[in-house]
Amino acid sequence: MSETTATAPKPFDWSSPEAMAKRKRRYAADRRLRLYGLVSILVAIGLLGILIASLVVTGYSAFVQTKIAVEFTADPENVPAEDPGAGNFRAVVSNAVQALFPEIENRRELRTASKILSNGATTIVRNHVIANPGLVGQTFTLEVPASDPFDQLNKGVIDRNLPEDRRRVSDAEIELFESLEARGLVSTPFNWGLFFNADSRFPELAGLAGAVVGSFYALLVCFLISFPVGIAAAIYLEEFAPKNRWTDLVEVNINNLAAVPSIVFGLLGLAVFIQVFGLPRSAPLVGGMVLSLMTLPTMIIVTRAALKSIPPSIREAALGIGASKHEVILHHVLPLALPGILTGTIIGLAQALGETAPLLLIGMNAFLTSPPGGIMDPATALPTQIFIWADSPERGFASRTSAAILVLLGFLIFMNAVAIYLRQRFERRW
């Protein structure tokens, strides 16, 4: 066993206990490394799951809306046939409530009963009659949203078994509502209003239409500015600029710009676009300009990376048959880099879509009850709408906030999916 010569190194014994123990330790280290990675991924997935789950739990109820089928009578006394819009629809609604509850006799109780219907019922009936002038003098059934407390009551957010002084709806009100339920007049259809209504002070009427349109306009402006400017800047830096200290400086600063907190761009927008250029406050135009300041560095970096990934052999091939520089770039390099550029653009726009702070500074958190008609009109955006709703005290806004976040996440997932699809579909490998 211990016979060894003095000069030659002892042949390594792979089966000695020390060697086996060392190998075992190395395998254990491999397994630990793998385990750490696995645990990190599970933690990340778990946190994401908790986030989505909590949003769904609080937000799902906002995707349905309690509605009550009410019979309205547009009697000519209240609604003049020649000009239905000028009618007294408050009286029409009040008469309809009286008809729902014939047993109520005094005005105070009637007013309490009216509160079951949304405050917007008058407007809804008015719009319906204006749209169908033939209804004047007729009786018709219309489903109107229940007001927020009763909406919450119906969805079980307000617990009927709590003592009366600890809930927002009194026993008498619950009794009235239950009588409607017993008559089968209460339904909870899908809440299209969440997507097609603009904002409102009343949660049951509030929707995301204004915010979606505002975000769309802002992103459109952002795209129209940052896409051409970003590509042109990237082409210059990548294909034309001499490599010297000045271009190095520009490059470092572009990378720095990408890391500037977004609120700083908001301040810049406020100070320059609104104060100096005199552009309107709260407008998607200014929002888009501010967002484009943020996406521009990302766009430039992504485009440069895409241009750089085009193999030099393609440039040489084109140069070799006498293509000039712009032909090499426009006919060969840019088309090949386009899938990468588009992917980067979509991801940049998705970032811009979720950006809140700069929009707050330029006033895109205004309370507006109609969607903007253009890029100069005051508007909100999806993230600022979430901000406004999260700030509102009514119970209904809590679930709407979560629902709006889910809608925003839906848009982001959709945009990223498009980016992934484009990359898979058009990316070319050499």
Added chain:
Amino acid sequence: MNMLTDAAVEAVLTEAPKETLKMRGSGVNVFYGEKQALFDVNLDIRENQVTALIGPSGCGKSTFLRCLNRMNDTIDICRVNGEITLDGEDIYDPRIDVVELRARVGMVFQKPNPFPKSIYENVAYGPRIHGLASTKSEFDAIVETSLQKAGLFNEVKDRLHEPGTGLSGGQQQRLCIARAIAVSPEVILMDEPCSALDPIATAKVEELIDELRENYTIVIVTHSMQQAARVSQRTAMFHLGHLVEEGPTDKIFTNPDDKRTQDYITGRFG
């Protein structure tokens, strides 16, 4: 005066018609930044002949080739001095139009690099940007003759509108040759055109080079001694940035003047 005229007359008499000078490099030095890659190279390229540039890796043969159509311009740190002429005109003269030069001196690269477009578009691209044709039938004619000259037409005539990148390596390289021919160059530079090809594809390209010699002047860089011996009429041997020896291929391969050439072609180094 008389002396000069006599010399010119003598030159015309001694050089056979096929031996006209097409390109000439005299005193060419090339620097990449601080590093000198070529030292005082004097080399003549004769019309309608294949000139092979041989030598071990890093000897400057590709650098010299890329000087002939100013492809080195695309490298920021590259500086060229000395004189290179095409038909007696200095191609590094500031008045020279590089686009025209590269159309007259075409290039085929080491790795087949067809554009990721259709076979037809690959060939038609050059004529289109230079405005060599205007109607569909003119383009069709250019594409067909170019592919024919490159010996590819019969293989691809039914799929001209399929992507050029879908062809085999050898076919891609012949497509690249067709693309170079399509702009009617006078000189074709080939940078190790067969190094990425299998022996059968190589044989086809070599055969093609021999046919092309009739209409074009060809300069080819190669690592294969056999290839140089098979396709070229003249051979230039480079070593460490110096032109060691230049002469008829037969002589270089059978009876070189320089010991380094002898060693290289017998495989003693490189």
